[in-house]
Amino acid sequence: MTLPIPLTRFVGREAELAEAATLLAATRLLTLTGPGGAGKTRLALELASDLAGNFPDGVCFVDLAPLTEGEFVWDQVATTLGITEPGSGRSLSEGVGQYLAERRALIMLDNCEQVVQSAASVTAALLTAAPAIKVLATSREPLGVGGEVTWVVPPLSDGDGVELFTDRARQARPHFSLRERDAEAVRTICRRLDGLPLAIELAATRARAFAPADIAAGLRDRLQLLPAGPRTAPARQATLQASFDWSYDLLSEPERALLRQCSVFAGGFDLEAAIAVCPAAGLDVVGSLVDRSLLVVQDDEHQGGPRYRMLEPVRQFPSPGAATRATRRCWRGWWPQSCRSGWFQDGSPSSAGGWTPLTSGLRIFRPAERHRS
Ligand SMILES: Nc1ncnc2c1ncn2[C@@H]1O[C@H](COP(=O)(O)OP(=O)(O)OP(=O)(O)O)[C@@H](O)[C@H]1O
Numbered sequence: 001m002t003l004p005i006p007l008t009r010f011v012g013r014e015a016e017l018a019e020a021a022t023l024l025a026a027t028r029l030l031t032l033t034g035p036g037g038a039g040k041t042r043l044a045l046e047l048a049s050d051l052a053g054n055f056p057d058g059v060c061f062v063d064l065a066p067l068t069e070g071e072f073v074w075d076q077v078a079t080t081l082g083i084t085e086p087g088s089g090r091s092l093s094e095g096v097g098q099y100l101a102e103r104r105a106l107i108m109l110d111n112c113e114q115v116v117q118s119a120a121s122v123t124a125a126l127l128t129a130a131p132a133i134k135v136l137a138t139s140r141e142p143l144g145v146g147g148e149v150t151w152v153v154p155p156l157s158d159g160d161g162v163e164l165f166t167d168r169a170r171q172a173r174p175h176f177s178l179r180e181r182d183a184e185a186v187r188t189i190c191r192r193l194d195g196l197p198l199a200i201e202l203a204a205t206r207a208r209a210f211a212p213a214d215i216a217a218g219l220r221d222r223l224q225l226l227p228a229g230p231r232t233a234p235a236r237q238a239t240l241q242a243s244f245d246w247s248y249d250l251l252s253e254p255e256r257a258l259l260r261q262c263s264v265f266a267g268g269f270d271l272e273a274a275i276a277v278c279p280a281a282g283l284d285v286v287g288s289l290v291d292r293s294l295l296v297v298q299d300d301e302h303q304g305g306p307r308y309r310m311l312e313p314v315r316q317f318p319s320p321g322a323a324t325r326a327t328r329r330c331w332r333g334w335w336p337q338s339c340r341s342g343w344f345q346d347g348s349p350s351s352a353g354g355w356t357p358l359t360s361g362l363r364i365f366r367p368a369e370r371h372r373s
């Protein structure tokens, strides 16, 4: 049982590794969640390699990303464990259960999201059949298995983001060095990309031709301009669009509609705003986009409830027709009304404290109109 060896250097994440290790010590099923390209797989691999000594029977990496049909999850687990013949009269699941029953192993189930239902039932069956194993899963949404602990992989810190950019920029241009005046531009790049490692890696390949300040300026609201990644990257990570599509394809129609409509909000929004631009969406649809790591919840002490935000590398990609006429009509009706109805702290957009939401609202249609109408 071996782990795949990444071709690039792992950067930072000391605090995240420590936190994930603590969580895994206290549970038998830890799922790292987060949007595409957030670094779930990379972090899980690093964690598994750090903790391998705790598992005398080894660590087993099961790659579920190639599967499109849930029915093959058992085959993938069995093949990875080297089980080709479950034994006479036994099903594959029984054969795997029997094999793991006495073992102390860590099973890594990577990229469960597109077969999440089957991944959940296989995980539950494995944990039941083999009491001494643990499962470390990565998925853009939780598995929903009893006893599961889910942990959202956070964005890269500024420091880790700059280190990742510099490392990958040196692959593109070996003499790249981070001069004093470049450092702030690289921090700007990382913030514009919301600390998403995949996006930072793609941006860094631009260092072959451009200075960090030019890359930062080019990324102001045109993330679509990020280049494709290495040919060896999985197809879903070849571009940010492909990474987004991988999640989008898994959504139901109401979830897609809400995502498209809410992509007009550049500065975040609350539940009232979401329902205003997409009246057909219920609470369950909003909750489901949160579960699928497409909306991030931000607790706002000045507002009555949480606010939601799409990470910028997510917000810019909903497919054509995002800012539809209907959205604009809803929004135009809702915006003045929201001012009157106290969307601002004291109902007045000109008061202190009212300008922040007003400013973020004013950014609303900028990229969406330019690219998609
Ligand atoms: N801490 C890190 N150090 C170096 N590279 C990283 C780090 N985190 C992520 N990366 C790189 O960023 C890219 C995306 O990371 P990763 O594949 O782990 O994302 P993911 O969250 O698993 O995405 P997906 O949902 O598409 O599977 C990869 O090329 C990975 O090597």
Ligand SMILES: [Mg+2]
Pocket: 040, 041, 042, 110, 111, 138
């Ligand atoms: Mg992954």
